[in-house]
Amino acid sequence: MGIAHTLNGLGEVEIHRELSPEELEALADRLHHYGIQILGNPKMVLVQRIKDTIDRMLRNDNLRLYKISSYLSDQLEYSYAHLSNLFSEATHSSIENFVILRKVNYAKELIASGNHSLTEIAYRLNYSSVAHLSNQFKKTTGLTPTKFQRILQKRREHRIQQPL
Amino acid sequence: MNRAYHGAKDQILNIVLAYDDEDDRLFFQEAIEEIEIRTRLLMFHNGQELMDYLAKEDTVLPDLIFLDLNMPVKTGMQCLKEIRGNPALRQVCIAIYSTSCSERDIEDTFVNGANIYLNKPNNFNKLRESIAKVLQINWQYHTSSLNKDNFLLRL
């Protein structure tokens, strides 16, 4: 499209000039093909950054034991309270909720990969026990991790039987 | 699909629902109205109507489909299988709304591709909360580009 830009390393692209709505739409469209969303306003950007930071932290084994609140405020240079408010306002849901959601989601991924035991996953995600993980998992999804595992497995078998 | 440039508050979730029971439709509608998240709701009386709608070319794909299992003409399960059999509809979240408590049945729906199982509550508030939760989580998945394959929720 010939739009001048710089990548700034945080999943952000700084565009050097104002884009017209049509251009914006077109750009958004194309980017969307790659699963990239354009976040318009700075609040959203921050919210996105919060999300990304949380993701990064969860995925990084070394950062496991960090408290999320401190890590976020460290990384994003805002107070946690500020971040929290902003987040709730924007998404109608708290950071904690989001964290739980992400954790559970990550747990789902790990379970889906089939390579990890629940104990490992619990450890990885900094749960005090498998029971704790199960609890939160169940609270979030309504299913126990074992159940979840079972369903995924059966889905796989099902798909093998019925090639799409 | 036209998603670009939507703010959080400006996001509208397209919800489609197929219930054959009139009262259930009423409850659902009332519940959704009380939820903050903006939605656009379309309701169908049976499975066939739903599938016909989805098959139409210019249809805006819904974010969420709520299916009652016990429907005439085409059951919820049949719809589920058909929808999941259609690669174009892969991204759509499907919520099953049913009275059945049988673990086996619930598992079956998940195995066949449902993302959410909603047990029909007998209390309006609970219904509203459940729906709200569904919308919220769905919204999270949507905005965070989470893997919907692993999106399973039972309420």
Next chain:
Amino acid sequence: MEFKNKTRINTPGTTYKLALSLAIGLLLSITALLFHQIRTLERSSTMVSHSILVDKEINTLFSQFDLMESAEFRAVILRDSSLGESYVDRKLASDRTFEKLKYLVQDMPLHQTYLDSISMLKDRLHTTLESMHGRLEPVLPDLTTMLYVKKAASILKDLRAIRTGMLLHNTELLEQRMAVHRRYTFLTPVTSLLLSVFSIMVFSIAYVRIRRQKNRIQSSEILLQNIVQSTDNIMNYYEPIRDADGEVVDFKVVFANNCNKEYLDLDPEEILGRPVTEVFPFMIENNELQHMVECFHQGGSIDFERQVEVNGVRYWFHTFIKAMDRGILEVVRNNTEENTAKENLLHLNERLEIQNFIMTEAKKMAKIGSYVSFFKTDKAEISDNFYRILDCEPGEFEPTFEEYRKFVHPEDLGEFDTFGQWLKEVQNPREHIYRVITKKGRIKYLRTKGRYIQRHGRTVMIGIVQDVSDRIQAEDDLKIKNLELEQINVELESFNRVASHDLQEPLRKIQMFISRMDDTEESRLSDKGREYLEKIHQVSARMQSLIRNLLAYAQIGNKRDEFEKVDLNEVLKKVQEDCSEHLKETQARLELEKLPTVRGIPFQLEQLFFNLLLNALKYRKPDVVPIIRLKSEKVSHKQIPGEFTKLSKHYHMITLSDNGIGFDPEGSGMIFELFHRLHSGVNHSGTGIGLAICKKIVENHHGVIRAKSKLGEGAVFIIYLPDWAKLSDSESF
């Protein structure tokens, strides 16, 4: 000579007699010949010496004549009469000699003629000489004397001529006799040599023969000895002992073999020479002695059996007695084993007959026929029952493959033929079921199964044919029943489904509307109104719960869900999760021991423990922290109280105990009944179905559940589930 038997079939005895006669004959004849020869020789010697003697006598006679003449001449010449005495002597001597000669030549006529001549001449000589003598005076010889001398001389000359003739003749005779003598001197030794050689030959042959016979006899004897000693039987030889009248009263043991020692404990050496009545005292008892005497007198042989007791043991002996020329031979055989075997055989035969009979009857009852099939000839032997199965009389048709084929149901014929063909080729027996149409037109299902065996060097197939029509019929009936049952099941399931949905829907709606009313219209209601609304809500909730539980109860055991291996520990984990809220609320403590893995339906087992847990929590003591303990142990099926079908030898005994309010032990039986509630009251909202569900689940898993309690002391629920680990892995039962 002896006659020679020309026939070939000659008993050795006759041959030997013949040879002997021949030999004796020859010997005698040669001896006779020899004797004759010797006599002849003797005689010829005598003759020779006789001739020589005659010769000598002749010479003597004529010398005497000469001497007489010369003496007289001398006398004449010398005129010496003294010499005349010697003449007389000489004359006497010559007469003597002449007589001698006369005697000697008695048998010689020629000589006798000569002698007659000599006698004449002699007389003339004597006369002359005597006349000469008379003229002997010491005068000169005169003429007469000279005449006499001349006469004497001529007589002498004649005598000399006779002498010569005689001598010649004698010499001839002598020669003849010498010849004969010589001949016989040669022949006689030869003959005697011949005789001795012949004798030696005969003796040698005889010796050799005798030697050979002796050897043969020796070996026979040795053989006999061996036989006698190595035989299993007692072999004794007895000779009779007679009394004063010469009657046989007893027998003496002349020979006894070693078997006596073995069977009767009698040393053969010791019993030799002793009477049998002393050695075998039982002989008198059982008339054996009698038999022996009889046998001896009659000749021939007899045998009989007798029983003898030796050293406390009873034996059966078979005795055989044979009379020989001088005694009797007794052979005794130990028949005990044979007899016992015979008896056993008889018994066995009897039993076999009975068994045979039973089997025939059983075959009849089981509708089994049997056959033996000879493939080479396509023929078979089939049992009577086989005929009867086909509604035929035994033997009614010839049991060939073709004939039998006629009975096979036309629809099954193809398969039947294929099967027959396959059997011939592969020769590996297999089971086969096919239909036949019997003689009466009935259709029966026959099951045939055979096996290959070798019989008399041939390969035959033996097999049985069983009328399984009943079984097939039963199977068909069963299939139908099963289908019906499945049908019913399907209906039941759909009923369930419908009931579960359609019954509950209205209730749910009621609830929904009530809650809606609560939200929106509450303010407009009066207190009473709100109260009533609340009651409606409660009651509907209750109804809902009831229906749900009832449906759950009905569904247990409906679908034959497959049993799988279920780890109860996992089940408990899940149950804990499901109950987590309740547990938190009540601050309950769950003490779990390791639970076993059982076979069952996971959903149901979860339900079971969920219900039990909830139950325990529900009936807790209000101010006490509820403690629920779960433990498990293995027990034998004998330790389980009460009657129920025990499927396994071992069971798991799972105990769930709580420290709640307990219940009256009298109600421990009824606690599991549907809708039964031991505690009334609002606090304990129960549908009365929970435990009934538990019971049904446990029974569905082929176990039992019991409850024990005392009021105020908590309750104990004991679940017994079979330990499938000890059985095979098959699920069907």
